Amino acid sequence: MPNFLALYMGSEEANARAAAGPPTPEQMTEGMAAWTKWMADHAAVIVDHGGPLGKTKKASKAGLGEARNFIAGYVIVSADSHDEAVKLFEGHPHFSIFPGDSVEVMTVLPVPGAA
Numbered sequence: 001m002p003n004f005l006a007l008y009m010g011s012e013e014a015n016a017r018a019a020a021g022p023p024t025p026e027q028m029t030e031g032m033a034a035w036t037k038w039m040a041d042h043a044a045v046i047v048d049h050g051g052p053l054g055k056t057k058k059a060s061k062a063g064l065g066e067a068r069n070f071i072a073g074y075v076i077v078s079a080d081s082h083d084e085a086v087k088l089f090e091g092h093p094h095f096s097i098f099p100g101d102s103v104e105v106m107t108v109l110p111v112p113g114a115a
Contacts, residue, residue: 006074006089038093045088047078050074
């Protein structure tokens with residue numbers, strides 16, 4: 001089965017909701033319980049548990065510098081198809097409980113020329 005990289009995405013709106021105030025302890029408990037349940041329910045297809053991501057920096061032809069994106073975390077899953085992989089994230093706690101915006105799912109392709 002192919003692997004798929006799923007990126008937990010935020011947005012300006014999600015950042016504004018998060019900045020309005022941190023989740024209450026009850027909301028955090030509810031959210032983490034839902035996330036833990038999602039991970040347990042999908043344990044058979046999780047290749048890499050991933051995790052939350054912090055501040056971004058970049059390297060380019062112009063040198064080293066600051067960067068900005070809305071990637072909040074990642075996980076790698078295995079599925080028979082791209083459509084099946086994305087369906088794993090329907091109703092995910094990232095956007096159903098937490099202030100995340102979406103989950104973007106892409107196929108992990110083989111390295112060209114690699115055996």
